[in-house]
Amino acid sequence: MKRTKVIDALKSVEYGKDINVKGWVRSHRSSKAVDFIALNDGSTINSIQIVVDPSVMDEEQLKSITTGACIGVDGIVVESQGTGQTVEIQCKNIVIYGLCPSDYPMQKKGQSFEYMRKYAHLRLRTNTFGAVFRIRHNMAIAVHKYFHDHGFFYFNTPLITASDCEGAGEMFQVTTKNLYNLEKDEDGKIKYDDDFFGKMTSLTVSGQLEGELGATALGSIYTFGPTFRAENSNTPRHLAEFWMIEPEVAFLEQEGLMDLEEDFIKYCIRWALDNCKDDLAFLNNMIDKGLIERLEGVLKQDFVRLPYTEGIKILEEAVAKGHKFENPVSWGIDLASEHERFLVEEHFKKPVIMTDYPKEIKAFYMKINEDDKTVQGTDVLFPQIGEIIGGSVREENYDKLVGEIERRQIPMKDMWWYLDTRKYGSCPHAGFGLGFERLILFVTGMQNIRDVIPFPRTPKTAEF
Numbered sequence: 047m048k049r050t051k052v053i054d055a056l057k058s059v060e061y062g063k064d065i066n067v068k069g070w071v072r073s074h075r076s077s078k079a080v081d082f083i084a085l086n087d088g089s090t091i092n093s094i095q096i097v098v099d100p101s102v103m104d105e106e107q108l109k110s111i112t113t114g115a116c117i118g119v120d121g122i123v124v125e126s127q128g129t130g131q132t133v134e135i136q137c138k139n140i141v142i143y144g145l146c147p148s149d150y151p152m153q154k155k156g157q158s159f160e161y162m163r164k165y166a167h168l169r170l171r172t173n174t175f176g177a178v179f180r181i182r183h184n185m186a187i188a189v190h191k192y193f194h195d196h197g198f199f200y201f202n203t204p205l206i207t208a209s210d211c212e213g214a215g216e217m218f219q220v221t222t223k224n225l226y227n228l229e230k231d232e233d234g235k236i237k238y239d240d241d242f243f244g245k246m247t248s249l250t251v252s253g254q255l256e257g258e259l260g261a262t263a264l265g266s267i268y269t270f271g272p273t274f275r276a277e278n279s280n281t282p283r284h285l286a287e288f289w290m291i292e293p294e295v296a297f298l299e300q301e302g303l304m305d306l307e308e309d310f311i312k313y314c315i316r317w318a319l320d321n322c323k324d325d326l327a328f329l330n331n332m333i334d335k336g337l338i339e340r341l342e343g344v345l346k347q348d349f350v351r352l353p354y355t356e357g358i359k360i361l362e363e364a365v366a367k368g369h370k371f372e373n374p375v376s377w378g379i380d381l382a383s384e385h386e387r388f389l390v391e392e393h394f395k396k397p398v399i400m401t402d403y404p405k406e407i408k409a410f411y412m413k414i415n416e417d418d419k420t421v422q423g424t425d426v427l428f429p430q431i432g433e434i435i436g437g438s439v440r441e442e443n444y445d446k447l448v449g450e451i452e453r454r455q456i457p458m459k460d461m462w463w464y465l466d467t468r469k470y471g472s473c474p475h476a477g478f479g480l481g482f483e484r485l486i487l488f489v490t491g492m493q494n495i496r497d498v499i500p501f502p503r504t505p506k507t508a509e510f
């Protein structure tokens with residue numbers, strides 16, 4: 047008989063109908079007359095209850111079906127006697143696909159997230175991680191839907207690149223070698239072939255520069271792909287491999303860029319509230335009691351638009367009134383996470399788009415304001431998260447851009463293709479990068495970025 051997914055079985059109202067479901071056992075309880083098995087196949091947070099009359103199978107075999115075991119069940123859809131669900135399955139036959147020995151690491155409920163990270167390959171089978179990764183999927187759909195509906199083209203930028211977009215030198219270098227035919231030098235050291243591309247290449251830290259080539263040809267593009275940073279930050283907000291969404295738009299100026307940032311984030315949050323109801327209700331209940339209220343709250347508010355200089359004034363006033371920050375505050379500093387969170391969580395109590403940063407703390411490509419001190423950056427700062435978006439209007443003037451590249455001693459010969467956008471038919475344009483995992487953190491209420499990507503990469507950890 048054809049398998050029905052648990053999500054569909056639970057919606058079934060045809061009592062008396064034959065059905066087949068397959069999945070992993072979440073729990074197995076025995077009472078005198080019947081056994082109850084909660085079965086989940088990952089299609090939904092909810093498990094379906096299987097009611098087993100012990101006469102349907104050998105007693106020892108039935109007992110061997112413990113938490114984590116994989117089984118198939120033939121049965122009849124019946125009205126549930128228990129609370130919460132309308133449907134359960136009266137079991138006629140069970141097929142055991144895989145038993146699960148008692149050393150199954152995900153057996154106990156309430157294990158810490160830190161413990162579960164050691165079993166990233168098995169934590170996927172728990173309710174919490176099932177919810178998180180279904181939401182992650184839905185957010186990826188929301189990203190594509192938003193941009194497609196707004197006339198943006200999905201544009202793929204290279205993962206292996208010879209340029210450093212952010213100019214921070216935090217790049218993973220690419221080398222080649224044949225793992226099964228290791229050549230060694232006289233000292234016995236493995237010989238690497240660094241000459242595959244004829245120059246040094248790295249994994250991309252941002253698709254923006256190539257994205258600008260797309261935008262200045264197709265008008266509006268977005269990228270959505272893996273991004274790599276060799277920054278040695280062991281924080282709950284940083285990964286060495288994360289996913290970034292980078293829209294880039296021709297003829298867009300600063301106000302329009304901020305409108306796009308705000309509209310896009312709100313769309314994604316609305317999408318989660320509309321399409322991930324069961325998973326969000328579960329996380330709200332189990333992980334973070336204020337989650338849904340917080341998500342709804344963001345939709346009701348206009349984000350604050352705050353020039354950096356005013357932000358610094360607010361922080362300085364807080365210091366004058368006795369607020370203690372670990373990092374000193376003065377014009378020119380790169381805001382620390384404590385500063386960002388003070389502005390968003392304590393001062394304004396809503397998301398902030400911070401604009402017009404000092405040029406010395408931002409990348410070379412940002413449009414320089416008339417004061418020649420600040421640039422048209424537009425970062426979005428979020429409660430719980432800190433910086434969720436980094437964006438800017440781009441410098442479209444060829445001479446100013448070359449001046450900035452020279453001043454920062456960025457090797458000019460590597461930038462000729464980028465400069466061509468300014469040389470030939472240059473146009474005003476702007477864009478931003480949103481860290482996908484930081485968005486998922488906000489939407490799920492999870493606390494650590496390692497828990498919203500299936501297989502996290504952080505310093506000293508690259509399991510699997």
Ligand code: 4AD
Nearest residue numbers: 252254284285288292434435436437477478479481
């Ligand atoms: O602010 P960033 O460095 O901006 C750029 O890379 C621009 N080139 C983007 C653009 O304008 N197209 O990074 C953008 C966002 C950050 O706001 C943050 O959300 C995320 O990427 N991010 C990280 N997320 C997880 N782990 C890391 N190590 C991250 N570094 C940045």
Ligand code: MG
Nearest residue numbers: 425433435436
């Ligand atoms: Mg940034």
